[in-house]
Amino acid sequence: MADATIKKVCVIGAGTMGAGIAAQIANAGVPVLLLDIVPKEGDNRNVIAEGAVKKMLKTDPAPFMGKRAAKLVETGNIEDDLGKVAECDWVVEAIIERLDIKQNLYAKLEEVRKAGTAVSSNTSTIPLENLTDGRSDAFKQDFLITHFFNPPRYMRLIELVAGPQTNPATVDMVREFVDRKLGKTPVDAEDSPGFIANRIGTFWIQAAVNAAFDQGLTVEEADEIAGKPMGVPSTGVFGLVDLVGIDLMPHLMESLTSTLPKDDPYQKIARSEALIESMIEEGYTGRKGKGGFYRINREGGKKVKEAKDLKSGEYRAAARPGIVRGAAKKSLKALISDKGKVGDYAWAIVGPTLSYAASIVPEATKTVLGIDDAMKLGYNWKTGPFEMIDEIGVAHLVERLQADGIPVPEILKMADGRKFYRVEGGKRQYLGTDGEYHDVERAEGVLLLEDIKLSSEPLMANGSAALWDVGDGVVALEFTGKMNALDEQVMKLIQKAIPMVKKDYKALVVYNEGSNFSAGANLGLALFALNIAAWGEVEKSVKGGQDAYKALKYAPFPVVSAPFGMTLGGGCEICLNSDAIQAHAETYIGLVECGVGIIPGWGGCGEMISRWEDNPRHPNGPMPAVSKAFEIISTATVARSASEAKEHGFLRRDDGVSMNRDRLLFDAKQRALAMVDGYEAPEKPEYRLPGPTGKAALELAVESFHRQGKATDHDVTVSGELAYVLSGGNTDVTETLTEADMLKLEREAFMRLVRNPKSQARVEHMLETGKPLRN
C-alpha cells in the first residue's frame, strides 16, 4: 500500500500550523522531525522547535492526543539538522509566507532529500508554479501543496494541489497518508488563489461584515442570523473573526485582492472599516487580544459578556436578540425569504456567496463535491454551498440572483433547474460540469451508513434504534434517538437483534453517524420517572440495561463497538461490554454518572474493575484495580482522545483506533469479521474484592478531597455508594463474587442514589443547564 512508504516526516516551521501538523503526525504514531530557524540570541539552537512542543503540551484544545505522541516529535534547527531530511519520506514546509525564503529553503532541501521524498508546502497564498521556480524537474515531480486548516488535529480538511509536473504517485502517497494516518479528508484543489475553502470563506465573511455595517445590524443580530439558521457554526461571523483573529482579516484581504483577477467578484466587496482598523491598532484583535467584537468583562469580579457597538465603537452588555423566528430557523429558503431585517441580511450574504461559490467550479476545484467538502470540513458548515443551492432550489436562486442583478454563474445555468445531488439506483450522485450525473465515489475502506441507507431499509427499527445490514454478514446497531440517548427501546432492540444475528448473520457492530456516539441514558425520561416516584419502573430500566448489555457480551457472535466523539455513561458501558472496541481517534469516553449524582448502572462498575485487573502493568492485590476504577469513575473522568482512553482503561491495549472518521465503520466491521472464526463468548469473570476495608480506604481518600474543597458534600455520598459497589459490598477477600453479584450491588446502590433528593437535583440541573450541579 502506498502509505506504507511514509515512515518518517519532517515538518519545517514550528509556528502554530507547523507544530500542529507535527503533533498530528505524532498522534498517528509516526516519528516526526520538527525544525525551525536558529534564533539570533541565546545558546539553545533548537529553542524555537522545543518551545513549540512545550507550548503544545499546555494548549487547550490539545494538539497532542496523549503524552506518548509528544515523545515522537524530535526537535532541531534547519542549520544543524537539515541533513536528517534524508531519513524522511515527506517534508512539510510550513514557514513564513515569503516566496524568497521558501525558495531558498527548497534549494537546500533539494540537496539533502533522498529521491522520491515528497515535499509539500502548507502555503495558503502562494501559487505552486512560483514556489518551484528554479528547481529541478525531479524536485518538481515530488512537489505539491498540502494546505491544512487550523487547528490541524481537529479540522478534517486538507486541500491538495498538484502542479503540472507533479508525479501522480507522489500525490497518491501523500493522499493515502493524510487520509489513513492523519484522518484528514483530502480535497483536490487547483492552483488558484486561496484554493477553495479560504476563498469562499473570506468572501462569506466579507459579505457578512459589509452587510452588518450597511444594514445597521448589531453584532449579536448578525451572528444570530449568519449562524445556526444558515447552517454555519453558532459563532456566526463576528464570533468567528474574534476566534481566528481580527488582525488576520487585512492580511487575507490583501493576499486575495493581489492575486485574484481584477474582475473577480471578491474585488468588489473587499473593503476595510475604520472601526476594525482602529480595533486592530489598539490591540482588540479578538480572543487572543484584549477583546474583539465580543469580550468578557471581568471588572468588579463578575463575568459579563459584552459586544461592540458597530456605530459608537463602545462595548455594551451583549444581548440575545431572538429575531430569527419560525420557519426561518429551520429552512434556509425561509430564512432568505423572511420579510424585513432577518431576510434582508441573510440574502445579502447567501445570494452573493452562493453565486461566488458556484462561479469558481471548475477554476478552484473540478467538482461541486470539492466545494461542498471544503466548506463542510474546513469551515464546519453543516451543508456545503451546492447543498444549500439544492435546498433553496436552483430555479428559485437563479430568479432571485437575476432580480438583484447578481451574476448567474455558468454552472447554475447549465443545471437548468436540476438538483446538484440526487439518489439514483441507491447511489448518491452529483451533477458534473459536463452536465451529467456521476456517482459519488468513496475511497477504498470507507463505508458509511449514510450510503447504506440510500439503498436499503433497516432490518428492524423502533423509535430509538435501528439495525442495518452493512454487508458480509455484519449487522450494525444504530442509535437514533435525540442525541443518541439510550432508553428501554434501545435495550429491547438489542434483545431482538441477538437471535436474529445468531441465526442469519456473523457479527454485530455498534455504530452510528450522529454528532456523537451517545451521551448516555435518556435523562429526561429518567427524571420524569423520578418525579412521579416510579421506583419500580426505574429499577426495571436499570435491570433491562444490565440484561441487554450482558446479553450482548455473551452473545454467540463477536460484538464490536465503534465509538467516536462523546461516548458517555451508558454509551461508554455498551463499549465496555463489547468483545472489542474500534474507536475513532477523537473519542471522548467516560463514565460520568457521578456528575448527576448516580453511579454507572449498566455493568460499568464491574467492567472497569475487570479492565484494570487485566492490565499487566498493574500491581497485584485486592486494592489497585478497585482504587483505579474508583478514581476514574468518582471524578467522572472523560478521556480526551482514544489514546488517552487506553491510559484510563476504557479501551484495552489491543483495541483499534481509526484516525479517519469515515473509515470507522469499515474498520469496526473488519475487526468483527476477524473474530468470527472459532469465536467463543467470553468467560464470566469472578471478582475477588476487598469488601468493607476497601470502602474504608476509598472513603479516607474522599474525605481528604472533601477537606481540600475538591469534593462536595453530595460527592461524598455518591462516592461512598460507588466505593461500596467497587469494593464488593460486604464481601471478604477470601470470597469470590460473580458478575451477577456485582450487577446486583450496582443496581441497589443506583436505586438508593436516585431516591436521594440531592441526586435528583443534579439530574434536573443537568437537563436544564447542561452543566453539573456541585451540591
Place this chain on the structure above:
Amino acid sequence: MSDVVIAGYVRSPFHPAYRGALAKVRPDDLAANTIKGLIERTGVNAEDIEDVLMGCAFPEGEQGFNIARLVVLLADLPLSIGGMTLNRFCGSSMSAVHYAAGQIAMGAGEVFIAAGVESMSRVPMTGFNPMPNPELAERSAAYIGMGDTAENVARKYELTREAQEAFALKSQQKAGEAMKKGSFKDEIVPFTLPDGTVIETDATPRPQTTAEDLAGLKLSFDENGTVTAGTASPLTDGAAALLVCSADYAAKNGLKVMAKVKSMAISGCAPEIMGIGPVESSKKALQRAGLTIDNIDVIELNEAFSSQSLATIGDLGIDESKINLDGGAIAIGHPLGATGARIVGKAASLLQREGKKYALVTQCIGGGQGIATVLETA
C-alpha cells in the same frame, strides 16, 4: 557495659520522587550501594557485623521480602550477617539505631548497621493495597493523611501560613548554603545509573526559593487551611546507613567514633496531631539522659511539615538557632524509612564539626508517635 557509639554515617543522594534521577532505581539496589559505601568509608571488618537493620515505612513490592537480608546479599556482604526490616513509619531507621543500641547493651552483638530506605516513586505512600480496619477507621483518626495532621497542628497552635513559610524558607536557605560549602559531600555515597551517569548530589533542595514563591503556592490539603507543598517535606527517594557499635569494639579496631548514644525514647500521642510527637519523646529522652533542653547544643528535628516543627520548637522551648544547621527535610527531602538514620548521622557529624557536646535528634511519626535520641560527643 560498654557505651554504644555511632562510628560511621553515609546516605545516598536524595532525589524528588517520580521526577528525580532515582525514580527508576530499585530501593534494594540503592540501599545496597549505600551500605557498601558505609563499609568502605568506615573500614569496618564486614565479618564482624552481626546484623543489618533496615527501616522502611512501606516494606512491600520492591521493598518487600525482608529487604534487609536481601540487601546483605545484593551488597555481597558475608553470608554470616543477618538482616531485619523494621517499620515504625518515619521513625523506622531511628528505631534501627535504638534496636542496635539495645542489642549491644545486652551483649547480643558488637557491630550493627542501622539503615533505612524508601523509594516513594516505586512504592506509594499507603502501599499498593491500603486495607484499613473499617471499624477503627470509623472511630479514630488512625489512618489520617499526614497533610491533614499538619493542618490540625497549625490550627491547634494558631500557626499562620506566613510563619510556616518563613520556617520553610530558612530550611531551603540553610540547605543551599550547606550544598555550596560542600557540607554533604562526606555523607553522600554516589550512585551510578545503568547508563553510567553518576548521581552524587541531592536534587531535592530548592535554594532559589523566595518568600513570594512560597506565598504563591496553592493549599495542598485543606481549602481553608495554611499548609502547602512548600511547607511540607517533599516525596523523596533515598537511603541512609549508620555503623553502630560498642565503644570497645571501635577502640579495638581503630574506628573513628562520631558520637555516643546517651539516651533514647518513644512516645505516643493522638494520631490527628501526630506532628507534636517529638515533644513527649524528647522530654523522655532528655530526662533519661539527665539533661534539659538548654543543655543541648545541636538539634536535628525532622521537618515533616513547618507547622509541626514550629509547634515542637515552641512546646520544647528550643532555641531555633540550634536546629537543622544544614537544612531539614523540607529542603533535603524525607524518604520515610531513611530519615531517622540520616538525622542521627547528621547530628553526630555536626557535634564533631561544631565541636559541641550534646545533640537531640527527634521525629514525629504517622499514627501518633514521637521518637528521640540524645547523643553525646565522643
